[in-house]
Amino acid sequence: MKQRKDKKTIMGIDIGGTKIAAALVSSGRLMTPVYSVHTLHGSKILNQVSKFYEKFSKKYLISGIGISTAGMVSDDGRIVGSTGNIPGWQGTKVKETLQKKYRLPIVVENDANAAAYAEYQIGSAKGANPLLMITLGTGVGGGVVVNGKLVRGAHYAGGEIGHIKLSYTKQRHCTCGRYDCLEAYASGNGLLALIKHYFPENYKKITTRDLFRLAKSKNKNAIFAIRAVEDWHFYIALGICNLFQLIDPKKIVLSGGLSSEIDINYLTKETRKLLLPALEKSVHIEKSVLNNDAGLLGAALLASQSL
Ligand SMILES: [Zn+2]
Structure with a gap:
C-alpha cells in the first residue's frame, strides 16, 4: 500500500550538463536521499524524469513536479536558449509534455533562478x-x-x-x-x-x-x-x-x-x-x-x- 504523505509532496528535479538529480521535497525539506543519473541528450531527458517519477510514485503520492534546468526557460516551461552543455535540449516543451503525461502542476525554472529562490525561502539569506x-x-x-x-x-x-x-x-x-x-x-x-x-x-x-x-x-x-x-x-x-x-x-x-x-x-x-x-x-x-x-x-x- 502507498504511503500517503502530506498533500504537498513534490518531486524536485535538477537537470545539469553532467547529471540529473532528483528527490522528494515537502515544505522545502528533503524527504528522500538525492538520487542522480548521468544526463542523456534531448528528449531522452524527459524519459529520465519519468523514471524518477515511477520510482518515487511507488511509495509516495506526488502532488507536483518542480524542475530546475540549465538554460533559459520561457513562461510556458519551454527551453529557449543557452544549453550548449545539453545537446538537443533547447526547444523542448518540458512543462507541456510532463503536464499532459501526469496531469500535475509542473514548474520549470532556470537552475540558477531556482537556486536563488531556495536561498531566499530557506537558505542562509532567508x-x-x-x-x-x-x-x-x-x-x-x-x-x-x-x-x-x-x-x-x-x-x-x-x-x-x-x-x-x-x-x-x-x-x-x-x-x-x-x-x-x-x-x-x-x-x-x-x-x-x-x-x-x-x-x-x-x-x-x-x-x-x-x-x-x-x-x-x-x-x-x-x-x-x-x-x-x-x-x-x-x-x-x-x-x-x-x-x-x-x-x-x-x-x-x-x-x-x-x-x-x-x-x-x-x-x-x-x-x-x-x-x-x-x-x-x-x-x-x-x-x-x-x-x-x-x-x-x-x-x-x-x-x-x-x-
Ligand atoms: Zn559571455
Missing part, C-alpha cells in the same frame, strides 16, 4: 530583499529575488549575470561568443587564464585545485598563486559592484563549486573599495548553505506554491 545569488563554477550564473519574486525578465534572461561586461578591451573570450564577460574572468576558465598569466612556463600542469593549494602553502611560488587568487577575487568584486549599483541587494549569496575557495572577508573588502562610498557598509556576502541541492529545492518550492 528573506533578504533584494537577494542576489552568484554561482561560481564551470560557468558563472545567478539569480535575483525582489519582493519575494524571481526577476525572470522580459526575455527570460533575468539573472544571467555571467555575461555582464568587466572590460571593453577584448582581453578574454567568453563561452557566449562575446568578450570580457564576468564568466570569462570568474569561472574555472577564468582561473585557468590567471594560471597561464602567472605561470607561463608550466601552466598546463597546474589545475585550479593546485592553484588554491599552492596559494595556501609555504612554497616559494606561493606568492604568484596568491596574486592569481587575489585577482580572481577582484574580478568577482567588480561584478558584484556593478550588480550592487543596479539592485542594491540586502544580501549576496555565493554558491557553486568554486565558492568554497572564496575568502568572504577579502571579497567584501575589495567590493567595498569599488562601491559608492555611501554604500561601503552595506555589503553582506555569504556562502550558500544549500549548495548542490539548492536548484532542486527551489524548483520544488516554486511548484508547491502553484498547488
